[in-house]
Amino acid sequence: MSYHKPDEKTLQALKDIANKLRIHSIKETCASNSGHPTSCCSAAELMSVLFFHTMRYKANDPRNPSNDRFILSKGHAAPILYAAWAEAGFIKESELLNLRKIDSDLEGHPTPKLAFVDVATGSLGQGLGAACGMAYTGKYFDKASYRVYCMMGDGECSEGSVWEAMAFASYYKLDNLVAILDVNRLGQSEAAPLQHNMDTYKERCKAFGFNTYVVDGHDVEELCKALWHAEQTKGKPTAIVAKTFKGKGLKGIEDQDNWHGKPMPKDRAEELINDLLSQIQSPNKPLHPQLPNEDVALADLTPIRLLTAPEYKIGDKMSTRKAYGVALKKMGDASPRVVAMDGDTKNSTFSDIFKKAHPDRFIECFIAEQNMVSVAIGCATRDRTVSFASAFAAFFARAYDHIRMAAISQSNVNLVGSHCGVSIGEDGPSQMALEDLAMFRAIPTCTVFYPSDGVSTERAVELAANTKGICFIRTSRPDTAVIYDAGEKFEVGKAKVVRQSDKDQVTIIGAGVTLHEALAAHDQLAKEGVNIRVIDPFTIKPLDASTIVASARATGGKVITVEDHYKDGGLGEAVLSALGEEPGIVVHRLAVSCVPRSGKPQELLDMFGISAKSIVAAVRRTFAN
């Protein structure tokens, strides 16, 4: 096939739409008296060509699974995205003037409150990773013809996550992915580091394996041509590096400093708009996007259930991280929608058990945790897959901004962090997750599972697959005994009372290794005639306040929490929050209180005061008081 230049009429219509998009962007941001019109204007021709020439989609059905995908990674250019959908006819032009208002879904940065937004953007450098997840899904899971377009700013190319995504896209030969770089030279507070050095951008994109075109980003014909070539290119993703001017088309503002994030002054807006209007030749010529190939089936949203109950016997010894791998493999058996990914730790997190059984549904993301989370989010958009991404729990700290944005994106990703706490032992503090519960608790849409044996881990994985929002499963390295019957039922927000008697004097709440330490303490104290109640919260968020309160009351108001986590933001504080106003309850918390060190797991549990020994001592102190 060879390239046919669009006819003059079409080219003129695309130019006209670009100017209409500029006008809308100015009007919107004037109405809200905030926003980024100059960042919109640099992308006007790019948006026009993408939305009215290149992309195939149903304008009245933005979430159709066969549509091409579009991600505005430079989320601050939201007004022009809204303008494009107004021109496409999906939103009313009058609605544009409600930008950023409290009762409008046209927020300052795009969020999925809008049907045409798959992932929230506005934290820079995250769009391309999500686009990679979508493109991977399109090419390898859906095996469909939809393509993925991601519009990025030049400022955000300083974010390392962009280069993680670049490396990923070329490694997996995502030839259905196009990254468009709007190189408008100017950042927020000064020029971006590479200014208009188009060659440097080109060299970087090429070095990272992209088919790369440098174009004049304000020339609609060049854009049509480059995007056409992108579609013909096999085996490589394409980067369109577009030289543009910030504030293009705005006299006296174009390419000038100090216009980032500033609406046009009221007294100049009219003149600027008139100037743009005068360049529009056929204001009423509508262009319609091409329709997609409908080669994608709707997702089967029936709940995914394990085909068989867990196959563990009480007393069997195994780590919860291994149980995760087994469970995930079984979920993969139950549904083809389950996919998994890892950050080159699959032999430690045990996601390699899934990989062995379902190699086509496993994505190795290498050591790039930010990108892995973005890819997981991308894979889960439009319910195309149920994604599980695993790594050492500590290294989700690396991706916390992405996880935060996933909540704003209403994403249903499942994240699994292994090697939590000091119980990993000799590898030392850099590998120990001791802040992960604090992190995930502060994500509003998050469910935090902290299973304590093989059976509950398997059920946690099953529940996570069917729970909306972000799910985090915290797994441990050491082998621990199975404590639940294979038939035991688990629910989100329902704790288990693992040990109880009529004479319990203290309630101990532990999870993971510390639950087992609590059980050991229970046995030891029982020999001395002291009975304690032991609770496994199963989910830390939501926490089963009523079971905890009832147990606390039954044990004279005495509660001890014990956790392999720092004192701040973890299980202990969750319990304090849940107990809230309950009168007459005294809580003692055992947790790690300073940066730990290398050593044998049991030595460290002792040293940091969260072992059976420490629990026994705490119980005794409770009576001393």
Add this chain to the structure above:
Amino acid sequence: MEDYHKPDQQTVQALRNIANRLRINSIKATTAVGNGHPTSCCSVAEIMSVLFFHTMKYRPDDHKNPNNDRFILSKGHAAPVLYSVWVEIGFLKESELMSMCQVDSTLEGHPTPKQQFVDVATGSLGQGLGVACGMAYTAKYFDKSSYHVYCLLGDGEMSEGAVWEAMAFASYYQLDNLLAILDINRLGQSDPAPLQHHVEKYQRRCEAFGWHAIIVDGHSVEELCKAMSQPRHQPTAIIAKTIKGKGIPVAEDKMGWHGKVLSKDMAESVMRDIQSRILNSNKRMYPASPIEDAPPVSLRNVRMPSAPNYKPGEKIATCKAYGMAVAKLGRYNERVVAMDVDTKNFTCSEIFKNEHPNRFIECYSAEQNMVSVATGCAARERNIVFASGLATFFTRAYDQLRMAAISDSNINLCGSHCGLSDGEDGPAHMGLEDMAIFRAIPTATIFYPSDAVSTEKAVELAANTKGVCYVRTTRPETAIIYNSNEDFHVGQAKVVCQSKEDQVTVIGAGMTLHEALAAAEQLKKERIHIRVIDPFTIKPLDAKTIIDHVRSTRGRVITVEDHYYEGGLGEAVCSAIVNEPGFTFQRLAVAHVPRSGKMSDLFKIYGIDRDSIAQLVRKMLSSSANAK
């Protein structure tokens, strides 16, 4: 190539011998303790030998000497080879090495500054080069000294974006005193690294990012010596093609050996084999001494020379007060430096930049790298560093912050635009989890100043407080509530409004402190009096003041915060007052992902405004009245 003198054969052999002794010790130690990554040590044996005994200039008996060349082992899991180097130098005893990773040893599984020769902890991959950038920037632009910075990276960690942030930074600032060595041993933990042994692809990427990149055989001492001796006019990357497990025949270039130790028998036979390759050479190798041209620096007792210059009632945003305070502090100590991520016009760090342009580092939109650069600049107590960005984007660097705590780093961070008060920009820009994550950093101090006076004091205190200091600032203007001579201390709250008739204690900070004060005014008209407390620092929290005052308001306490419920001010107070009998505690905070809108509307919708506070106070009083 100008003036390169090849080392003599004796030297070359001596360096080879050292490399093999490093292998032997790495194998011996990991087998002895049954833990560690001997194969990742073996691939870098020649590199470490050449670096420490040929290229680097340092005083082996004075690790913290400011003139020494710096070394960072970014691939921290190769710790045993680093420890073996210091055994070879004679600083560590072999017996210490054989008990590494044990609970009473200061030689941990990954390097930490418990050892004098470690400046920053590593072990979370991809972070070393950013720190090295901070050190190299300091050497070149602040110290203006001749020491160089060497960073050894693994190929697996080249997948981390943070590495490329650092790469871009180093070339932008022409850090010709920075040398990165890439140990391309092909194999990662669970799979080969994505680029395998395609050293030319690494070279191309490095060159595209503005580095001079030299490909060498990483096991050739001669090639390494030559490459490292080249004059440098830009940051240089030595791309060393190596074999993972080199010297261990069964493991060489084989999958399945990452992080695996050799059995005792296997270790002994391998060590015998390696030993046989150590040829007699009488030559002892000593590192060259550094040029002593780093200026003396004192970071002790950095004080503001004058009291804050604000008048009560004056309105100013705490983010602006931050910029002014750091600029003022910078006037009286030339080692105060600042950096930002292209948000300096929001965080107001541009006030510092305008006044002290040579001490400001623009890090562009790369938050991870900024925190690493800050850590590097602060290492060996060379600078007092203030790094600013929007509060919420410190989430991007949380792994770096976590590691900064393990590194015992003294960095100061300022997050502006916290909470809903960011308004129309919407949730992507609102910091609503920053207190939760900083509270979970064990070495952190969290300042949350509520006016310009206390902001200035917070900056002064942060400069003198060890550990990671975080200052949370707000975008909207707020009234000055403190006198210029008011004294502030870490962990000391202020009672902003009190009377004998107070019935409820309300604790707020930043915007919500001002909302609480407005609620107090409102309630006064109804003859309801409340006590208002400004905690000043959220960590440590002044539990004593809070408990004393809550007791005097009959145990009634309300917290109100522009933050999510989890991990913020409310939970901090909860932790502080737990087990106090007879307390009634209620919290106001943001419960859901918020949205765009005017700040005042958002405060109402999410229930942290003055009306919500007043209403909760009334409710609390009526329910306690009902209880009687």
